[in-house]
Amino acid sequence: MDKIKVLIVDDSKLIRDILTSLLSSDAxxxxxxxAEDPYxxxxxxxxxxxxVLTLDVEMPKMNGVAFLKNLMRLRPMPVVMISTLTSEGSQITMQALELGAIDFVAKPNDLSRIMGEYSQEIISKVITAAGVSQQKLTAIQQKLTQPEAPEPVKPLSTQAAISADSNAKPAKKIIAIGGSTGSLEALRELLVAVNFTGKEAIVVALHLPGRFTESYxxxxxxxxxxxxxxxQHGEPIREGHIYIAPGGQHLEVRKRAxxxxxxxxxxxxxxxxxxxxxxxxDSVAKHGEGxxxxxILTGMGKDGSEALAxxxxxxxxxxxxxxxxxxxWGMPGAxxxxxxxxxxxxxxxxxxxxxxVSKFGR
Known part of the structure; x- marks a missing residue:
């Protein structure tokens, strides 16, 4: 079978050398x-x-998002973003995923992790990205070449907005959503299409590190x-709220009076x-009581697939x-x-x- 050909784009020679070494370790x-910059x-x-392209988020001359936007419009291909664990880096990464990047890897603060778990993470994400079909890439291209819709503005006068404060009622029903690769943008598209009533309570687990969940x-x-x-630990789940599992921590739901x-x-x-x-x-299976x-949304692997059963x-x-x-279609397919x-x-x-979601929330 032909090898997956990867081009590494990063302004740091050290990072280019490290990525070259660890990716080349996989047969x-x-x-x-x-490449040291988008040009x-x-x-x-x-x-x-x-x-596959690995693309640094923050680079001189042209940042990764601007380059990605042009690339996906003219020559759509699988891209894995390499992002710093900063507030600005995470915000830019969110934009990159909306523009069609398949996934991202956070640069480790501790270089001792490079050849361990970090190595396996980026190898698996590059291999997964290489398997994305041309049909899906073409769909991304078509979406980006359409006239840009205005950024959604949060309504302030709906029943949901009025009820979604600290005095909101405890939720009687909950909607649990989980996902991985591709799910950040999939979840956003799903939720934007929901006809919210103000009674929904949604809990979400995505495979994200710290800092990224706050920006998301x-x-x-x-x-x-x-x-x-x-x-947050111990907080009541209220109507009109969506709760995202903090990056690097597990989220469970527990039944209370x-x-x-x-x-x-x-x-x-x-x-x-x-x-x-x-x-x-599993916590929903135990405490949901009907x-x-x-x-379960798009994602590689099988996390959550058996517990969904x-x-x-x-x-x-x-x-x-x-x-x-x-x-x-790894997690939902399983x-x-x-x-x-x-x-x-x-x-x-x-x-x-x-x-x-709209029907369940009524």
Whole structure:
């Protein structure tokens, strides 16, 4: 089988050398070149025809987002962003994912991690990105070449906005959502399409490190008619709120006399992830008592797929994003085909999932 050809774009020679070394350590990958800035990269893409690009977020001359936007409009290809764990870096990375980047890897603060877990993370994400179909890349291109819609403005006069404050009622029903690769943008598209009533309470687990969840929650909060925030340990789950699992920590829901509460833990990773979708869904299976639904979105691997089956066995309805709309149909595919966790009629595109959320929240 042909090796995956990778072009590394980063203004730091040290990072270029490190990425070249660790990616070349995998027999499935060939680093065909490196570039120190987008202008250098533009010519090398033409000359080397890489399968995957790793792209630094913050670079001189042109930042990674501006370059990515041009690239995905003119020559769509799988891109994995290399981002710093800073507030600014995380915000730019969110923009990059909206523009079609397949995934991102956070640069480690501790260089001793480079050849350990970091190595395996970036190798797996590059391999996953290489498997994204041309059909999905073309869909991204078509979306970017359409006239830009105005940035959504958070409504202030809806029932949801009025009820979504510290005095909001405890939620009687919850919607649990989990995902990984491609799910940040998928979740945003899903939620923007929901007809919110103000009674919804949504808990979310995505595979994100610290700092990124704060930026992501703030971005969603500005686009939706409800409160979106990082979940905090012991807080009651209220109507009109969306709670995002903090990066690097597990999120569970627990039944209490007044309704439900969030539980945040630092326990060991599950399925190699923390937060883990498996942990969230298992807590729903245990404490949902028929007052919850669960959805699994695009993502590589199987995290949450088996636990989704336990939610269904506990008598609650489950959903999965369909293959056609998923960037990677690993997690939802395993839920559907391996664990029989979802009824065939509930394998839906993002609009279908949004409709299910709207109906459950009434």
């Amino acid at each position: 499935r990958i060939q680093v065909v070149g490196t 250098d990269a533009r010519q090398k893409i033409k000359d080397l025809n890489p399968d 929650a703030k971005r969603l909060d500005g686009q939706l008619p409800c409160v979106v925030k990082e979940a 007044f309704g439900f509460e969030n539980v945040i833990t630092d326990e060991a990773p599950v399925n190699l992830h923390r937060p883990s979708v498996e942990v969230l869904f 007052n919850a639904i669960a959805m 336990r939610v269904r066995s506990a008598g609650m309805r489950t959903f999965a994003q369909n293959e056609a709309s998923s960037v990677v 839920a559907v085909n391996e664990f029989n966790a979802v009824a065939p009629a509930d394998v839906l595109d993002l609009q279908g999932l949004a409709s299910a």
